[in-house]
Amino acid sequence: MKKIIRKILKEDRRQMFLDKIVQYMNNDLPFFYNLKDYGFYEQLSEEELNYVFSNIFEETVSVRDYGDTIYVDNENGDFIYSEYDNGVWAKYEYDENGNQIYIEDSDSWGKYEYDENDNEIYEERSDGFWQKWEYDENGNLIYHENSNGIWQKYEYVGNRRIYYEDSDGKLFDEKNNIYKWGRT
Numbered sequence: 678m679k680k681i682i683r684k685i686l687k688e689d690r691r692q693m694f695l696d697k698i699v700q701y702m703n704n705d706l707p708f709f710y711n712l713k714d715y716g717f718y719e720q721l722s723e724e725e726l727n728y729v730f731s732n733i734f735e736e737t738v739s740v741r742d743y744g745d746t747i748y749v750d751n752e753n754g755d756f757i758y759s760e761y762d763n764g765v766w767a768k769y770e771y772d773e774n775g776n777q778i779y780i781e782d783s784d785s786w787g788k789y790e791y792d793e794n795d796n797e798i799y800e801e802r803s804d805g806f807w808q809k810w811e812y813d814e815n816g817n818l819i820y821h822e823n824s825n826g827i828w829q830k831y832e833y834v835g836n837r838r839i840y841y842e843d844s845d846g847k848l849f850d851e852k853n854n855i856y857k858w859g860r861t
Contacts, residue, residue: 691725695721695725695728695729696732698712698717698721698729699729699732699733702717702729702733703733706766707760707764707765707766707783708730708733708758708760708766709747709760710760710762710763710764710766723740726740727739727740730749730758734749734751734757734758736751736752736757737751737752738750738751738752738757744762745761745762746759746760746761746762747759747760751771753771753775755769755771755775756769757769757770757771764783765782765783766782766783767780767781767782767783768780768781768782772791774791774795776789776791776795776797777789778790778791785802785803785804786802786803787800787801787802787803788800788801792812794812794816796810796812796816796818797810798810798811798812805824806823806824806825807823807824808821808822808823808824809821809822809823813833815833815835815836817831817833817836817838818831819831819832819833826844827843827844828843828844829841829842829843829844830842837851838851839851840856
């Protein structure tokens with residue numbers, strides 16, 4: 678009985694240790710760089726590492742360590758975090774269809790929106806750049822515009838693109854050959 682109690686106490690202390698790491702590391706980016714810097718990393722088994730990061734990301738994850746790069750995947754196998762040994766990191770978020778809706782890295786961020794057919798309809802980045810897309814009922818791209826004032830309009834017969842016009846006033850045929858230049 679004493680051996681069982683000692684084992685339980687040892688496991689409880691280990692669990693308390695893991696929970697303290699989760700609490701300590703929860704907002705300390707880059708995660709692995711800091712985890713290694715504080716010496717916790719080498720003390721954790723693969724199962725414990727997955728436990729710590731599942732609690733940090735608030736979902737079941739798995740950690741893959743390739744030496745100079747570490748990846749954290751969610752249950753769907755999507756990258757939700759990556760980090761290089763120099764501390765450069767990136768976090769990713771996905772919608773229910775697996776489309777990437779957000780990325781944040783050491784220097785920037787980007788967010789993305791999709792329509793009901795999983796076509797990207799909007800992108801915005803931390804540098805102020807944005808772009809948007811519109812599609813017809815067949816899923817054909819009919820309009821694209823970005824924050825630099827550049828746009829394209831597309832015309833179709835059925836699903837066959839017959840031409841498109843751009844913001845410079847050029848008209849292109851279905852093979853992307855210019856057939857009219859200048860504003861109309």
